[in-house]
Amino acid sequence: MLQFDLLNTDPDSHARRGTLTLNHGVVQTPIFMPVGTYGTVKGVMPRSLEEMGAQIILGNTFHLWMRPGLDVVRHFGGLHRFEVWNKPILTDSGGFQVWSLGAMRKISEEGVKFASPVNGDKLFLTPEISMEIQTILNSDIVMQFDECTPYDTKGHITTEAEARTSMELSVRWARRCQAEFARLQNPNALFGIVQGGMFEHLREESLAQLVEMDFPGYAIGGVSVGEPKPEMLRIMAHTPHRLPAHKPRYLMGVGTPEDLVEGVAQGVDMFDCVMPTRNARNGTIFTRYGDLKIRNAKHRSDERPLDETCTCHACAGTSGVAKGAGGFSRAYLHHLDRCGEMLGPMLTTIHNLHYYLSLMAEIRAALEAGTFTEFRAQFARDRARGV
Template identity: 80%
Template sequence: MLNFELLGTEGHARRGRLTLNHGVVETPIFMPVGTYGTVKGVMPRDLEAMGAQIILGNTFHLWMRPGLDVMAQFGGLHRFETWERPILTDSGGFQVWSLGDMRKISEEGVRFASPVNGDKLFLTPEVSMQIQTVLNSDIVMQFDECTPYWQGAKGVGHITTEKEARESMELSLRWAGRSQAEFARLANPNALFGIVQGGMFESLREASLAALVDLDLPGYAIGGVSVGEPKDEMLRIMGHTPHRLPAHKPRYLMGVGTPEDLVDGVACGVDMFDCVMPTRNARNGHLFTRYGDLKIRNARHKTDERPIDETCACHACAGSTDASGKTTGGFSRAYLHHLDRCGEMLGPMLASIHNLHYYLNLMREVRAALDEGRFEAFRAQFKADRARGV
């Protein structure tokens, strides 16, 4: 089940509400990434407390481990990871693409050796739909080929030509049709999204979009960005494609990106975002704040008693209060610097909580600005604040 309500617009920016089998999602929204059935270092209760409405799972990795037998035993991913709200799963296409020489792509699908135990495996649109049906994800992604920016015999060597991008895009379109047919055969009660491909070529993006719209899928994503292309190329496609997608259906920009990318993406008409950046950067001591980015490993933080961000209400910055009125948390930059330098696991856990809270709160502020008809003013202030520096 999927129902999308368009509640308001400001230019191309949209305020919406997405109803799925496991709950309601207010858009625009950022979706934390939980590759192996967990958002690294963050408890489900903390995700709920910080306002996460929907999270991601990874079809490829969950197929490898723990496997479909375990997933079927638990009735899907929600009960397995104790997350009762919506889940989106990717198709496995990007992970297969990233295997490079270890995989062989054909019309039928992709053959590759398991990176876990070396087993010979064959992933097709039909198998991807079968895996995602067992996972019982609220949003299922079609199986596609991620069109690379760089391509050659070993995955590098020359910029993808228009001919190569077209062949890749057309293969993804054929796989979209097969994904839709198998999704229907399985009587999956959730929602299937198509993925617009076409590399860095606007004409191919438009051809992909038109063919996918003919399939009348419940929602559409933009794939094949943030795969190694220069930032200006990514921004060009982000400015071109989203507002051309059907206005009455949700629009998802896959794998993007920085806080600036999210706000600019909303301005271009995107409803949904995901990216590993908040948690991956957190594990490397890179923290996002209202006033720019902070690298907690820098020596200047060794004695700094301030929180990461004095405007932030997350547990790492402001602490939290229990039922008895006792406040815990609220950690200094000096303490987080110390944890990072010592390799203590609490460091990346607190950093992940902060970064995810920052992203989710940013989307909350975007939605409020859209509700009040002041998104462009918000966007200008956001950029000025971020440029100010910590």
């Protein structure tokens, strides 16, 4: 089941405010979706995710197929009960992970052959198998199996002809996914994925063919795959608002806080990215006033929280109030990082996710109030100010 209600739009951009009703709950859009590759958002309890405002999270079809395996997830009736998360889940199709295997995989019309990165077993992933896996996972949003068009392969920039071949294969796989999804009587929602590389006219061809198939929602894939930032921004400015206005639009794998605000302005409703969690584990913190490197020696004795405007557990402690008593200092988090203590990345991950989810909540509030243009300008000024 999927119902998308468009509540209002911004007169000065393509930004929009909506609600997305799925089998496991209602999602307020625009939304950022934390990534839980192996059935967990690394270092964060499900209750903490709920407390910071997470409405929907991701699972990874490829990795969950490898471990724990479909028999285990089937035993639990799907991913929700297995990972103790009762809100919506979106699962990717495995296409990006197969792409990332590089020379270890062989693509054909039928599907992709590759060796398991876990135990070396020879495996074959097809559109039909991807649909079967995601049906067993019982994710609220299922992604079609696609071929992620590369940007640069060993110094070779993908040509227009190569991008077309890849895009047309993804369209054919979309039809097979749709047919198998229906055959399996999956009660959830299947999204098509627009491909076409860095070529706008190929994006439009892909989009037109997918719209003819009448998917419940659409994603934009093949960005953040190594292309220069201006190229990504060009495709992000071109494609989202051309998708059907009455259906949700999802930009896959993007990105920085600036990318999220710009993506919303271009008409995107849904985002995911590993950046807030991965960067947190590597000592990079996102704040209202720019990025902070907690490993820098200048933080060794700094009593300030990561972000004095933040109400997350790392910054405000149990008070839940910005600048409140009980928050953790930059000095303490610097110390934890230097010592390799697991509490360090747990706290910085909580902060980064809280920041991303709060940013999206502020965007929704600005769209409701009709002040998105002003919000966008103030956001840019704040982030440029620096920590």
